[in-house]
Amino acid sequence: MRIVFASKVARPPVLKALQTAPNVELIDCEDLAQVAAHVQDADALVISDPRGADGKAIADALKRDGCRVKWVQAVTAGVNGLLTHGVPAQIVITNQGGAVAPAVAEHAMAMVLAMVRRIGDIMDRSRQQRWSKEFDPPLMSVEARTMVIVGYGNIGRELAQRAKGFGMKLVGVSRSGKRDDLLDEAYPLERLHDALAKADVVAVTIASVPGTRHVIDAQAIAATKKGAYFTNVSRGETVDPVALRRALESGHFAGAFLDVTDPEPLPADDPLWRAPNLLISPHTAGAGSTQTGVRIARVVVDNVKRFQAGEPLQHTVEL
Incomplete structure (x- = not known):
């Protein structure tokens, strides 16, 4: 499966987990602004909450004809930056399940x-x-x-x-x-x-x-x-x-x-x-824990395995 990854949140542990996951072709983006260009041929996105223009660009890309993305995994608790602009109903959105x-x-x-x-x-x-x-x-x-x-x-x-x-x-x-x-x-x-x-x-x-x-x-x-x-x-x-x-x-x-x-x-x-x-405080409540990144990476890897096996994904976001 092809996964597009972009996040500064828990980046090292999640990137390492995706790089070592079996049967995954990873497209690593340095920032969210690069994601929309790679959406069309991806199976899944693993991203932080895309606020503002990034959220609109990604949402628009997900709506284009021929887009095959079936799943968006947020490494943040929220993903409202994407939901604000609307996401096709067939795409499952999951978050990090309380890791932070x-x-x-x-x-x-x-x-x-x-x-x-x-x-x-x-x-x-x-x-x-x-x-x-x-x-x-x-x-x-x-x-x-x-x-x-x-x-x-x-x-x-x-x-x-x-x-x-x-x-x-x-x-x-x-x-x-x-x-x-x-x-x-x-x-x-x-x-x-x-x-x-x-x-x-x-x-x-x-x-x-x-x-x-x-x-x-x-x-x-x-x-x-x-x-x-x-x-x-x-x-x-x-x-x-x-x-x-x-x-x-x-x-x-x-x-x-x-x-x-x-x-x-x-x-x-x-x-x-x-x-x-x-x-x-400048949106720093989730910072500082060495265990948060470990938990987020664990959630991502578990859902990758579930996606590959055709099993229900964990921590789906209620829309």
């Missing part, structure tokens, strides 16, 4: 703790050599507080495990409203506002698909308890940035910490940068 979830959940928990313990303010005062115990909003402990996790998939459950260790109460929101032994309560997505009313902390880990764009909008924010903290480690488009900025400016949210924005990178003149009590 432990690192993202660790980052999300760090973000929550940084907000409630006012670590940003403490760092500023330390650099200024200023001793002050006054904080606005005041310091908060997460013990016995409620975290509402919007999107209870791989990342959501990994985050729940970490939050449980800090003594938090946990509410999970998912499309199915599935229950889990880590959760105190579970809600279906259509009851999102009921869940948000209980939140001291809101953590967004939901997959970005057309149906979840701006799932956190002005109405959802209004339903959230005043003084709650907010974090997003999924995709920027799941949150209405104008509504979020206004919630911070009004004090409805005590603070927010984002790892993702819409657009990315966030332009220097975007008003979101100037929102009070907001911290932004």
Whole structure:
């Protein structure tokens, strides 16, 4: 089978795994911009989420007559950059099956703790050599507080495990409203506002698909308890940035910490940068784990074997 590969995410382990996989002719692209030129004669693509113009070019190539691609394997959690432009129904799309979830959940928990313990303010005062115990909003402990996790998939459950260790109460929101032994309560997505009313902390880990764009909008924010903290480690488009900025400016949210924005990178003149009590990390939640690449490579190789054997693929993306 002929596979086109392009990704900076987990590139060394995935490239090595594909190079040593039996019966694979590999086309290795240095970046996503080169992929569209090789799509026509490929059986499968192994790529990171192609955002912007790259996503459109690849989607357009997949729609051309004679294209034989049957499968796209994303080495990222999301592939919305491709789905935004439409993909032929016969093409199966899979992702990395939560391989990056432990690192993202660790980052999300760090973000929550940084907000409630006012670590940003403490760092500023330390650099200024200023001793002050006054904080606005005041310091908060997460013990016995409620975290509402919007999107209870791989990342959501990994985050729940970490939050449980800090003594938090946990509410999970998912499309199915599935229950889990880590959760105190579970809600279906259509009851999102009921869940948000209980939140001291809101953590967004939901997959970005057309149906979840701006799932956190002005109405959802209004339903959230005043003084709650907010974090997003999924995709920027799941949150209405104008509504979020206004919630911070009004004090409805005590603070927010984002790892993702819409657009990315966030332009220097975007008003979101100037929102009070907001911290932004540059989409780095998944970085740093030596095991993430190993897990991603394992998922890719397993699905290559399944594809070659005509077996169902693992970790298909629900469209």
